[in-house]
Amino acid sequence: MKICILPGDGIGPEIMAEAVRVLRMLDLGFEMEEGLLGGCAVDATGDPYPLATQQLAQDADAVLLGAVGGPQWDRLAREQRPERGLLGIRKHLGLFANLRPAILYPELANASTLKSEVVAGLDILIVRELTGDIYFGQPRGIEVRELAGRQERVGFNTMHYSESEIRRIVRVAFEAARQRRRKLCSVDKMNVLETTQLWRDVAEETANEYPDVELSHMLVDNAAMQLVRNPKQFDVIVTGNMFGDILSDEASMLTGSIGMLPSASLDANRKGLYEPCHGSAPDIAGQGVANPLATILSAAMMLRYTFALESSAQRVEQAVKTVLAQGYRTADIHEPGTRKVGTREMGDAVLAAL
Ligand code: NAD
8 A cells, every 4th residue: 555645835745744644643554655746846856747756656556745836936937837747647647537525514614605504514526527528629729710701710629528438437426426425416518518418328328337326417507506506415426527627616615615625536446646625825835824634634535535445534534523623723714712723733633533
C-alpha cells in the first residue's frame, strides 16, 4: 500500500502534515514517500511535474496532494506554471472519474448562503467524467469561413463520447451509490444533444448490472435549478465533463466552506489522486491558520476508494464530525461561540477524536 505524498505550495505543506499524522495514527502499514509538484518543483528542477515525481506517482497506489500555485510563479511561461503540473499528473495517470462530495455538517449550516433548512445535513456526491466530452473532442478551433457571402470567424468544438467511455464512468457512479443511499441521478441534455441521448441509453443498459440501485435521469438545466431548490433530493449524480464542471462547483458552494471539501480522481483500476477542492491559499500560507479538514477528508476518500478500507474511512470522517461538534473551528469557518484554532491544533483535535 504505497502512497505518494505531494504537499505542493502555499498552505499545501501545512495541511498535508496533518493528513499524514492522521494516516500514521491509523497504523495501517502504508508506505509513504514525498515528492515535488507545482511551484516548489519548478524552483527545484525547472519542471512543475519532474521525472522523479512521475516515477513516484506511477509506482504508488494512490497520490495525496495538497495544492499548487502562487503569485510568484504567475509570470512564468504556460508550460512551466505550477497548474501545468496538476494537469500533467491527471493526464499521466489516466484519471477519468472525478468524485466530489458536497457535505454540509449541521454545525456549519450558517456557512451556506442558502437557508439552513435547505442545506443542513446535505450529503451528495457528484461523479464527473474528466477526460472526454466537448473539452477534448475533435475538430475544434477558430476559423475564418464564408457565411452568407461574407467572411466571418467561426469557433467550434465537438461534443464526443464513446459507449465505453460512458459505461466506465457510469459504473464508477453505480459502485459509489452502492456504498451510499443507492440512488443515482444521471444528468444529460438528451432532448437536444445526440451524444447525451447515447449517454442516457448506456446509463439505462448499465443499470441492469445494478438492480439494487435506483436510477433516474434529469436534464442539466433542471439539475442546476434543483441543486439550489432542493439539493437534499440527490444522493449520487453522474454526468459528463462539461455539465459536471459546472454542477460540481455549484454543489460545492452550497456548503459555503471551501476548506472542508475533499475530492478524488480515479483511473480504471481504482488508483486515485486525492486532493482538497481549494487552492494553495497564498494569502494565509505560512501562518498556521489553514483548515486541514478537506485534506484529512481527502485521505478518508483514499482509504475508501483506492484501498477499500471503508471502516477506516468512516472512522476519519466520524472524527471530523466529532471535532466540529466539540466546537473546534479554523478561522475560515469560525463563528462566535466556537473555539478558534490553528492548523496544528485542529490536527491534534482530530487525532484525539480518533
Ligand atoms: P484558493 O482556494 O487558494 O483560495 C481562495 C480563498 O479561500 C482564500 O481567501 C483562501 O485563504 C481561502 N482558503 C482556501 N483554502 C483554505 C483552507 N484550507 N483554509 C482556510 N482558508 C482557505 O483559491 P485562489 O486564491 O483563487 O488561488 C490561489 C492559488 O491556488 C492560485 O495559484 C491557483 O492557481 C491555485 N489553485 C490550485 C488548485 C489546486 O492545486 N488544485 C485549485 C485552485 C487554485
